[in-house]
Amino acid sequence: MLIKILGPGCAKCNRLEQLTREAAAELGINADFEHVTQIEHFMAYPIITTPALVVDEQVKCSGRIPNKSEIMGWLKV
Amino acid sequence: MHWLMTSFQGGLASLASYLAAHVLLCLVPAFFIAGGLSALVPQQSIIRYLGPDAPKWMSYPAAAGAGSLLAVCSCTIQPLFAGIYKKGAGLGPAITFLFFAPAANILALSYTGVALGADFAIARILLALSFGIGIGMIMAVLFRESDVARLADTQTFATGEGISGRTLLFLGTLVALLIAGTLKLDFLKAIVLSTSIPWSGASGVQQLLDGAVPVNEGTGAEGLSLQGALLIGLLAVIGATAWRGLGKVDEGFNRLTFVTLGLVVATLVFAAMGVQVTPGGISLAVTGRTVAVIVTSLALLPQARRFDAWDVQQWLWETWRFVKMIFPLLIVGVFLVGVIRVFIQPEWVQAIAGANTVLANLAGVVFGVFMYFPTLVEVPIAKMFLSLGMHPGPLIAYLMADPELSLQSILITSAIIGKLRAWTYVGLVALFSTLAGLTYGAWFDGTSALTLGIAVAGLILLLTAMLHLIETHRRT
Numbered sequence A: 001m002l003i004k005i006l007g008p009g010c011a012k013c014n015r016l017e018q019l020t021r022e023a024a025a026e027l028g029i030n031a032d033f034e035h036v037t038q039i040e041h042f043m044a045y046p047i048i049t050t051p052a053l054v055v056d057e058q059v060k061c062s063g064r065i066p067n068k069s070e071i072m073g074w075l076k077v
Numbered sequence B: 001m002h003w004l005m006t007s008f009q010g011g012l013a014s015l016a017s018y019l020a021a022h023v024l025l026c027l028v029p030a031f032f033i034a035g036g037l038s039a040l041v042p043q044q045s046i047i048r049y050l051g052p053d054a055p056k057w058m059s060y061p062a063a064a065g066a067g068s069l070l071a072v073c074s075c076t077i078q079p080l081f082a083g084i085y086k087k088g089a090g091l092g093p094a095i096t097f098l099f100f101a102p103a104a105n106i107l108a109l110s111y112t113g114v115a116l117g118a119d120f121a122i123a124r125i126l127l128a129l130s131f132g133i134g135i136g137m138i139m140a141v142l143f144r145e146s147d148v149a150r151l152a153d154t155q156t157f158a159t160g161e162g163i164s165g166r167t168l169l170f171l172g173t174l175v176a177l178l179i180a181g182t183l184k185l186d187f188l189k190a191i192v193l194s195t196s197i198p199w200s201g202a203s204g205v206q207q208l209l210d211g212a213v214p215v216n217e218g219t220g221a222e223g224l225s226l227q228g229a230l231l232i233g234l235l236a237v238i239g240a241t242a243w244r245g246l247g248k249v250d251e252g253f254n255r256l257t258f259v260t261l262g263l264v265v266a267t268l269v270f271a272a273m274g275v276q277v278t279p280g281g282i283s284l285a286v287t288g289r290t291v292a293v294i295v296t297s298l299a300l301l302p303q304a305r306r307f308d309a310w311d312v313q314q315w316l317w318e319t320w321r322f323v324k325m326i327f328p329l330l331i332v333g334v335f336l337v338g339v340i341r342v343f344i345q346p347e348w349v350q351a352i353a354g355a356n357t358v359l360a361n362l363a364g365v366v367f368g369v370f371m372y373f374p375t376l377v378e379v380p381i382a383k384m385f386l387s388l389g390m391h392p393g394p395l396i397a398y399l400m401a402d403p404e405l406s407l408q409s410i411l412i413t414s415a416i417i418g419k420l421r422a423w424t425y426v427g428l429v430a431l432f433s434t435l436a437g438l439t440y441g442a443w444f445d446g447t448s449a450l451t452l453g454i455a456v457a458g459l460i461l462l463l464t465a466m467l468h469l470i471e472t473h474r475r476t
Helices: A011-027 A068-076 B002-040 B044-050 B056-069 B074-086 B091-104 B106-116 B118-142 B154-158 B165-182 B202-212 B226-245 B255-271 B288-306 B309-343 B346-353 B358-370 B378-387 B392-404 B407-417 B419-444 B449-475
Strands: A002-006 A032-036 A052-055 A058-062 B191-198 B274-278 B281-287
Touching: A002 A011, A011 A032, A011 A068, A052 A068, A058 A068, B002 B106, B002 B165, B002 B226, B002 B255, B002 B309, B044 B056, B044 B074, B044 B154, B056 B074, B056 B091, B056 B118, B056 B449, B074 B091, B074 B407, B091 B106, B091 B118, B091 B392, B091 B407, B091 B419, B106 B118, B106 B165, B106 B378, B118 B392, B118 B419, B118 B449, B165 B255, B165 B288, B191 B274, B191 B288, B202 B226, B202 B274, B226 B255, B226 B274, B255 B288, B281 B288, B309 B378, B346 B358, B358 B392, B358 B419, B378 B392, B392 B419, B407 B419, B419 B449
Parallel strands: A002 A032
Antiparallel strands: A002 A052, A052 A058, B191 B281, B274 B281
């Protein structure tokens, strides 16, 4: 599983990454993490607001920090 | 040795009056509002008006709205700017967004209003709005050829929830708290109830404070009152409890969270009371403002309970994040402004920018472009210039140019939209900031607001008509 966090490296994006890592660890999922900070690369995804969470190239949410159980729901499938 | 002492005292005086007078009733609620905007308002609620197919009478105002509501922090500004430019409504609205954001966010606006006066805040937002839209449209006209080849991406903008009613009500109550705490209205100043506490030491303590932070009307040093000293102490306690109480709130509410919030409300209420040192002790007065602050703070509680716990935690966490990001730099900035103030001769400022001339306004803009100050520090700097005799016109020119343009922001902008467009934007900002300064200066010198309003509105209408003509022309 490839998990991408899109965000310019601000507090919010770091927090999303931390939450997602925790969620993955709690589910025992072995995932690769990538924190994309280059704005040009964001443009490839249908998002305009950050932070955004992309799981296996699918945008799960953008512009807000979801709570952990929400993230777990996305990672389980 | 003497000048060292004087300058240090200058810094201290500026810090003391800043912390005691300006922070509490204005910046504390403003930080909570900023946190609320960031955590509770879904960004999509405004973004959906900024799609590639949005008509311009919708996209330009929406871009301005996004600037004031969504972009409290610079990490939202860049991606949003790039997104609007590359995928959405295009260069014009993106530029409007970029220009309007630093001038019109809640923190800058309320701080300007309290430190410099409501007319400055109103002028700042009105001029930034009209000229932000103006600059956006000029850019759209200038670069119309290359603007066609964008990645039109309607889907990103299609869906989205609106702002819920309870969020609006909650933010509205916070704004009411901010207004109740800062507005200088008669019924807010009226004394409802007063009492006195006998304490013979009070005047002694006040004398001690006056010795440490002298009042000097010539330089605008406001001194430090007993109430002010107590408030600074309370702020320090809040800072200490908030470190865990708000900083760790994302892991769940803890006991310190409630202690912090209780202290914040108590401090706001105390700040809104009238406290006077009398020979026999202290007289305490409950004013209309005190009552208004109590009522609005209490009204927040039942509303906050209706939100999900997660949302409330996000709100508090964001608020504290803003405080941590902005406040320390602001304190250092305010202190340094007070130190520098001692060395600047009023004659220098008055010679360069004492009257509302084109040259004086340009000087304000140039100073703004070449100096880079952290968020909000432009306000105490402006206040210093005002007390040194700078004309309000050039001051507005400076206030417009400083947060808009810095070397850093120019570099980021040019990476996204290209060098030519970025430097054209810089030129336009310089030109329009000068115009804004001249406009406000003219109003201050007695030209009627109606005449100036018609002139500014006429300019914007002319630009809109031009843009419209070009667009229709291109389509045929």
